[in-house]
Amino acid sequence: MAKVYGYHRTSTMEQHLDRGIKAINDYCQEHNIQLDEMFSDQQTGKNFNRPDYLAMKRMAKHKGDVIIVSELDRLGRNKLDTLKEIQHYKNLGVRMMILEIPTSLIDYSSLNNDKDQDMASMMMDTINNMLVEMYATFAHAEMQKREKRQREGIESMKVRGEWEKYGRPKAIDFNLFVKAYKDVEEGTLKPFECMKQLGMTKPSFYRYKKRYEASKQEL
Incomplete structure (x- = not known):
């Protein structure tokens, strides 16, 4: 059907x-x-x-x-x-x-x-x-325009010496991640909600998730 x-x-x-x-x-x-x-x-x-x-x-x-x-x-x-x-x-x-x-x-x-x-x-x-x-x-042209603006913005921040301060994402405390991720495991929090709550990017979220799963296997 x-x-x-x-x-x-x-x-x-x-x-x-x-x-x-x-x-x-x-x-x-x-x-x-x-x-x-x-x-x-x-x-x-x-x-x-x-x-x-x-x-x-x-x-x-x-x-x-x-x-x-x-x-x-x-x-x-x-x-x-x-x-x-x-x-x-x-x-x-x-x-x-x-x-x-x-x-x-x-x-x-x-x-x-x-x-x-x-x-x-x-x-x-x-x-x-x-x-x-x-x-x-x-849509493709708009994507290229945004990418160009992002590159220009990053270059400007580097020239002003502000990239280290603003451009790099802050590391999340691992214990804080574990506490939030347990809610994801229990089904009370969706992954994207967890990312938003912690202010994490998707690659960072899954990198921490991988670390968390590896730590459980070591126990």
Whole structure:
């Protein structure tokens, strides 16, 4: 049986997932669509190596399955990789619905005439491909602009001698991490909530997690 999946992503822990998730839930409710599962990541859109995205990709592989995202850049910001992922789902017969691209939401299966259905679907597929290419180009350009600004900002801080003070993340006390991570193990705190609570980046969080698991094995 075909299933409907929602996906949303933000780049940092400071950005809230609520807005995009609400947009997807509202759309499904308004159009009587049963949303089977919602996936979300708080991670960069430069690549697709994200835990929830990969989990969704493993599940959304059957013809007739549907993936709903609020905006294309919530799926990814790297143009070539994003287009490659979309093509992957097309090849499987999985439909991608993007709320900011209304033409991707139109369903022609209700047309009675198969010839008209095929013609309309082919025309709209062409339009969608053009729009997706355009939106992906914009998202990629925005990513490059942000990276350029970040590099320039870091260089300016180094010139002013402020990089050591502001640029390097502070180390978290290991015992403090262990105390917070136990809540994650017990299921009362989600990993991204733990990261936010401790002010940790994702790489730091998993580095401390690895250290914690190694310390348990030594006991």
